[in-house]
Amino acid sequence: METQHNRVPDISIAEDPGILKQPKAVWAVFFACIIAFMGLGLVDPILPAIAKQLDADPSEVTLLFTSYNAVMAVAMLVTGFITSRIGMKRTLLSGIVIIALFSALGGFSNGIWELVFLRGGWGLGNALFVATALTAIVTLSNSGNAKAIILYEAAIGLGISVGPLIGGSLGAIVWRGPFFGVAGLMVIAFIGLIVLMPKTNTGRVTTKRTSLADPFRALKHRSLLVLGLTAALYNFGFFTLLAYSPFVLGLNEHGLGFVFLGWGGLLAVTSVYMAPKLQQWFGTVSSMCMMLFIFSLVLFAMGMWTSTQWVVIAAVIFAGALLGNINTLITTAVMNASPVERSTASAAYSFLRFLGGAIAPFMAGKLSEIYTPSLPFLVGGGVVFLSVVFIIFNNGHIQHVDKAEAH
Template sequence: MSTISQEATIAETSLLKQPRSVWAVFFACIIAFMGLGLVDPILPAIAKQLHASQSEVTLLFTSYNAVMAVAMLITGAISSRLGIKWTLITGIVIIALFSALGGLSNGIWNLIGLRGGWGLGNALFVATALTAIVSLSNSGTAKAIILYEAAIGLGISVGPLLGGELGAISWRGPFLGVATLMLVAFFSLLIMMPKSKMTNTTKHKTSLLDPFRALKHRSLVVFGIAACLYNFGFFTLLAYAPFVMGLDEHGLGYVFLGWGLLLAITSVFMAPKLQQRFGTVTSMCAMLFLFGLVLLTMGIWTSTQWVIIASVIFAGALLGNNNTLITTAVMNAAPVERSTASAAYSFLRFLGGAAAPYLAGKLAEVFNPHVPFIVGAGFVMISVLFITLNRKHLKHVDHAGAAH
């Protein structure tokens, strides 16, 4: 028993005993993922100070996600030619540049365009970061993925908090803050990442057509379309909920901090247990169904502040579980390289993330504040139905998850 316990202790501590280069990428991941929720607490302030409508302000998410969707298709081709290190650094430089320019801009349409440039940098960085952590880690693939998920969770959690604190000073603060942090990440990667292993380009050059070829696999298309549909709900909550909470920048920052913390904790600790107990696809459908009910609740009681706040925070737990489950499913969905499968899936997923924010803002302007949440709930429920109807094409995903 002592030997088993000693092995368990070694396995547990090895997660934290990583080379400096892994921690440099980990830190940069946290900053990059801050961008997702960073603007949440300052959306009402941007609308007020730049004299923009709700639908115009939600385009900050639309441009970001639309550019990310298209850029995901070319990240493999770029990284296989530049190498992992320089693809990461290029992404960081682009994020820093466009976030700084965003903080200095004076018009909503300039800001929307610059946010799209931020999305390009984020696509290059995010698509390559997992490969970098896995390649550099000395504790195995499974633990490297846990580190990556932890970085995502921390970034999504800290982003709204930082956005709220800096946004209380000025709406420009979060943009300039990210640009500064990205400069720190730039120098840490430049110095800490090894030159030889991570700068050489791969022998196999990825084609621009590879992600499209991957979509010939029915299972990958099913998960991509399902993610596109549920992202209508996800980004309705993220981009539109701040307008109906009636909170200042600090308050919004704390609400989305709670949302992000639950998302982080469940994605790392709870999702694997659900997968083991009930299977990947069944657990995913359950999480999406519950998320649809949460959005419906928000649509019915939109004018009741505590219901909206509690629903947003609770939704973090459901989305954290679902994000990990669907990412795991995609990795086992098709017999193609994981980076190619991820690119094809992300393209479909972010198309939903691009359309949803603007649709939510427009529905509120044309009808009333209840409609965006109800429509978002409808899209999420359709995603559950779509997965269920295509269940026969997804059986191998559960078998692969169980084996893993």
């Protein structure tokens, strides 16, 4: 059983302080997060177009997500090491520069394997940005600190929801358009952080330097390990839906853009408004299990009615509501799970989380090529259902999360 007396203050997403009562630096990171996560959604509507233009199989195109998530997972382990030495602001800016560079290079690429490699570089930049952005928002937040995670997840949702619409519009002109679009948006994010982020020591996560071994040491806490493995299983389903569903929806770039606009919009709204209510009513762990179970049913439904277009479209959009809740609930639980620095906890958790996202896309493409188009969704649903079973059998290691939030 994990101790309830953490060295860092506990976070509850149901606290009273207003979500809008945040300092200028928090809003700077918030808007940069929106732009950064537009990059994820921008690419989604053009996956079928990339496959056609570069004469690639679905499994090869889904490697754009596999390389992205695999590099991101490994890079998460060094984000704390880097941030504790150069500060949050420089780490965020470095991540943005790397994203912009590899995205622009991706727009000039002429082969699928070249694009897969460049997408991995994009993942490196995103790792530096994403892990540091979560820590920055939580650290720089004022009395509304409990709402910082909601802001972070809302930024993700807004970025993912607007991204496909822009990506669909640019992709309808040329598939390279979204890659250049991301590079341009990153320039805007870079300028915003340069102007609004603190220049002094307030930009540092901690005065203590983090070692490369700290994330691995953090995983010795069973609560953090359980939540990280749960997130890995959940992300398997998340990226099965995100990376593979464009190939079975049968829509053009504009159509895919609108479907994922609805998906991301619900993700953003529920992460802000519904997740706190669920936590108040049922507690974090129970709410997480409930949302994960329903998400597994949605994936099973997509697998059973893959050839019925309206069912798959409705399921993708509805899944956004579930994912918004799950993202906020899991992230909140992780921040309260163990008595380690939040930056270290975030790095360790994200390492496991994105490993699941690395395996799923390529496996989904291969399963569809070898067997049937419906099998990736059925496998994804089974893996997400396994996450619920895993939580139930390990509940003793994470039940202190709800008790901490009650305090």
